[in-house]
Each structure stands twice: as C-alpha cells, then as structure tokens.
Amino acid sequence: MQSSNLATSTQGNTIELPTNQLLNPVNAEQPLLWAKNLTQLFAPNKGFMEIECEVYPGEVLGIVGESGSGKTTLLKALSGRLTPDSGEVLYRNEDNNAVSLYDMSESQRRKLLRTQWGIVHQHPLDGLRPYISAGGNIGERLMAIGQRHYGDIRTQAKNWLVEVEIPEDRIDDLPITFSGGMQQRLQIARNLVMKPTILFMDEPTGGLDVSVQAKLLDLLRQLVSSLSIAVVIVTHDLGVARLLADRLMVMKQGRVVETGLTDRVLDDPKHPYTQLLVSSILQN
Ligand SMILES: Nc1ncnc2c1ncn2[C@@H]1O[C@H](COP(=O)(O)OP(=O)(O)OP(=O)(O)O)[C@@H](O)[C@H]1O
Numbered sequence: 001m002q003s004s005n006l007a008t009s010t011q012g013n014t015i016e017l018p019t020n021q022l023l024n025p026v027n028a029e030q031p032l033l034w035a036k037n038l039t040q041l042f043a044p045n046k047g048f049m050e051i052e053c054e055v056y057p058g059e060v061l062g063i064v065g066e067s068g069s070g071k072t073t074l075l076k077a078l079s080g081r082l083t084p085d086s087g088e089v090l091y092r093n094e095d096n097n098a099v100s101l102y103d104m105s106e107s108q109r110r111k112l113l114r115t116q117w118g119i120v121h122q123h124p125l126d127g128l129r130p131y132i133s134a135g136g137n138i139g140e141r142l143m144a145i146g147q148r149h150y151g152d153i154r155t156q157a158k159n160w161l162v163e164v165e166i167p168e169d170r171i172d173d174l175p176i177t178f179s180g181g182m183q184q185r186l187q188i189a190r191n192l193v194m195k196p197t198i199l200f201m202d203e204p205t206g207g208l209d210v211s212v213q214a215k216l217l218d219l220l221r222q223l224v225s226s227l228s229i230a231v232v233i234v235t236h237d238l239g240v241a242r243l244l245a246d247r248l249m250v251m252k253q254g255r256v257v258e259t260g261l262t263d264r265v266l267d268d269p270k271h272p273y274t275q276l277l278v279s280s281i282l283q284n
Helices: 071-078 106-115 134-144 150-163 180-192 210-227 238-244 262-267 272-283
Strands: 006-008 014-016 033-043 046-055 060-065 086-092 098-100 117-120 198-202 230-234 247-252 255-261
Touching: 033 071, 046 071, 046 255, 060 071, 060 238, 071 198, 071 230, 106 117, 106 134, 117 180, 134 150, 134 180, 150 180, 180 210, 210 238, 230 238, 238 262, 238 272, 247 262, 247 272, 255 262, 255 272
Parallel strands: 060 230, 060 247, 117 198, 198 230
Antiparallel strands: 006 014, 033 046, 033 086, 086 098, 247 255
C-alpha cells in the first residue's frame, strides 16, 4: 500500500495531501466509511432500508437509481446530516480509529464535516455563502482548519480559482454575480481547498446546461483522480456515473439491488431493475 502527501493538480501545480490519503485506491484494504444495517423510513417505501455499504480511500462510489429511490436521503445519512432511524455509519479517522458518526456529539460531527469532509450540493448556492466574496468562500474553509495567514489564504484561494477555471481577477466578486457553471466550480473549489478525505456530491451537474455539464464533469474527473479523494456521488444520470464512478450501487425503492464495478454493472447488469435502467438509456 503506497502513501504520499503530494499530488499533481490538473493545472500542473503540486498540491499537498493529508498524510492519511492514499494515492493507490485499488490497494486500499480498509474502508474509510461504512454503513451497517442503515435504515431511515419517512413512510413505507419512502427513505432507505437495511443498507450495507463501504467507501474505500480514493475510490469513487456512485449511487444510482430512479427519482425517489432514496439516494439523496442515504447520502445525507452517510455524510452526517441526517440521523437514521437505525443502524450505524462508521468513519476511519486520522488516527485510524473507527468512529461512529451518530454516537458523536452534534458539535464533533459538525467539526468533522467542516474540517475533513466536503459536500457539493446540486444547487451551488446551497453550498456557498452568496454574500461573501469568491475568495472568502474558499478562504473560510482554510480558516476552519486553523490557517490564519491572510496572504497565504488569498494565494491558495487564487490558485484554486485558477484550478477550477475561474479568472483569478474575480476573487473579490460575490458568487451571486457568477453564472451557474462558475458557481458550481466555486463550490467545488471551496470543498477541495482543505483537501477532504471524502467528498459527497449530490447531482453536481444536475442544474446545468448540457454543454456546461460536460465541461464540469471533465474537470471533476481530473480533480478527483489527481487528488485521489474518496467520493460518494449521487446521480440518476448513468452517463455521469460511467464517467466518474469506479463502483456503483443501484437503488430501487430504498434498497440496494445491485453493486459492482461500474463497467460490469452497466455493461452486464444482473438485476432486472438495473437492466431496465440501462436499456432505457440505450433507447433514448
Ligand atoms: N424529510 C422528508 N420527509 C418526508 N419524506 C421525505 C423526506 N425526504 C425525502 N422524503 C421522501 O423519501 C423518498 C426518497 O427521497 P430521496 O430524495 O432520497 O430520493 P432520490 O432517489 O434522491 O430522488 P431524486 O433523484 O428525485 O432526488 C421520496 O419519496 C421523498 O419524497
């Protein structure tokens, strides 16, 4: 198992990674995050049931399924934002200890989310502070992990704007003056600047025009692979899943009906529901 604390960014810059991030996800043997018998039901068949899943360091896990199958609710529970009815979510922390997300205090969980994890929402303004500058949106996350040097923070914010293809002279502009695609790229920069161990994304390209979607997907793919971050991405778009995910979990009515490597699941689906999902894409 190889580990390193340096990686090359999409712009060729060297980016420092936390020492607990592994650059060779395929050999990572222990999950970073895992769920045991996780259930959350708002009403019969509304939510998710008896979920068992693991996320390994550096891998991209895609959660796919039709609208209403429970993907977003599951993502919220996995990312510490929704206490489930029953079951456990465990996380391997920086000391290599397994900690139970919902046994922590609310403030410990919030701190974990602020300092070690990233969350990219479908609607960028849900994940940005609209009335502080673009640079401030990025810098705030660095301050959350204890950085205090204003000059360094501004330099890193500028580098990340460039990384996500936003002109650096927009650093003092408010996100509300940005296009939807730029806002989404800023949200991604805000989440990646503190080098999270896990990034949770809910339909990150969902609200964007098709041409903007393609560019953003390409950028995401490059960033995720160069930083070797573990990602859990919810999408109903199998094209997005194919492009980004190493492994897929297919959900139907709150249950996981199939899991496997992305190419296997999409090219040779075993469950009739997955077969239906895949064939409906092929017919479009
Ligand atoms: N807070 C809530 N209270 C009651 N019902 C809810 C709540 N949140 C979600 N649901 C219901 O749970 C089910 C699963 O919703 P969820 O948003 O997780 O599905 P999804 O697969 O992400 O769908 P979509 O792709 O449309 O976002 C839906 O029937 C939804 O209406």
